[in-house]
Amino acid sequence: MVLQNNTVLITGGSSGIGLELAQRLIERNNEVLICGRTPEKLQRARQKLPEIKYLQCDISKPADCERLRNWVLEEHPDCNVLINNAAIVHVENFFQDDDILDKADAEIQTNLLAPIRLSKLFAPILSNNKNPAIITITTGLVYVPRTIYPFYNATKSALHSFVQVLRSQSSDSPIDIIEVQFPAVDTPWHQGNPPDIAISAKEAVGNMIQEVEKGNKEVQVGKVKLLYLLSRIAPKLAFRKLNSL
Template sequence: MQTSGNTILITGGTSGIGLAFAKQFLQEGSKVIICGRRADRLAQIAADNPGIITKQCDITDASQRENLCNWALQHYPDLNILINNAGIQLAIDLTSPVDLGKVRNEIETNFIAPIHLTSLFAAHLKTKSEAAIMNVSSGLAFVPLAFMPVYCATKAAIHSVTLSLRHQMKNTSVKVFEIAPPSTDTELGHERRADKTQTHGGIPISEFLTEAMEGIRNDTLETVVGQSKGLRAKREELFDNMNSFTH
């Protein structure tokens, strides 16, 4: 896929992977629109990066998702790529009563919002000669890390939905990508860290970006980055082993 000449909407562009994608696509000659909840961050990013267009939006709110879509298509009718990137990651202990509000918020952010946004933009994207929907999943889509069970389940669900969407879009101009990052040093999960100076850990974001952009350029529809490849491959191997004796 060309990385220049596109008009791209990235959800969750105020930090981490979304912001890195935004700067990179802008540098490579695409028009970039980002959204997020934090107005101060959006203003700062717009000031620091002339060319990045910003829109405040909380993607957990269905009416804000609809407004985002209407606004984007009215002002940027050339829009040809949607990157469903925004996500949150909560530690949830399932052995005692959970805070259902938090659980629902995580599922709404990571799973329902990408489904809804995809469906809102799909008809428009199909009118473009080259278009894409890129879903950011995770290596944890393939093997869960037990202290964040809902997060991992949302990422497994996004992997599944991406397969179905790719099938539904197979006779259209819309390429459906899944990008599965490994642990990457961003702000993810900072809400649960008492010490805000502690980082997420993982590979530097520049390393993630290099491999992810290469996957996009080469039309690698499942771009599984770094250590996520091991999780993906191991699961396939287990699946093959478990099913080897059945027809």
């Protein structure tokens, strides 16, 4: 697909990869819409990109997903691209954290159930417009888990599986189903401590756009390709290498 002349909604669009996507896509598209949980981040995004439209909401809550759908339907009915980008992570020890189950629920709701729910809610809106697409952001960790994340790997692996099934079941639908798997990217998501192998958000998003516009449905950005191959050839070595970084 061509990422221009669209109306695009990006979840988690107020910082990091989402904001970089908004900045790149606003140049060639009719409208870029974003949503996020934090009003201050959304306002800063608007100051940086005055053209964007935003709605403050928490997509981990079903009612807020419906409110987001209604906002788009009423005010931006020509929306034809949904980018499921929002995600959260906890770096915890499963056995030592007394609140770990609450954190698991938060990650599952945000990282997995929200994209599933939004894909269902937005499909009728997207289908009414030309060149509809659902682009879901995952990670190379769907192939090899990082042990500092008790739930993040699992939520993204489940999302990867869901997208594969969705793509198969949408063979009669006009909606393009695309997955983008990112490597480590230097964004505020790492809370000031990105791994040495992290690439810039500009490089990551530029690679993504290039590959999506080539028509690829499962995009492996940067070293994700290498991680995928290594996980197939030598899974134990891949696990050790990734978790020694």
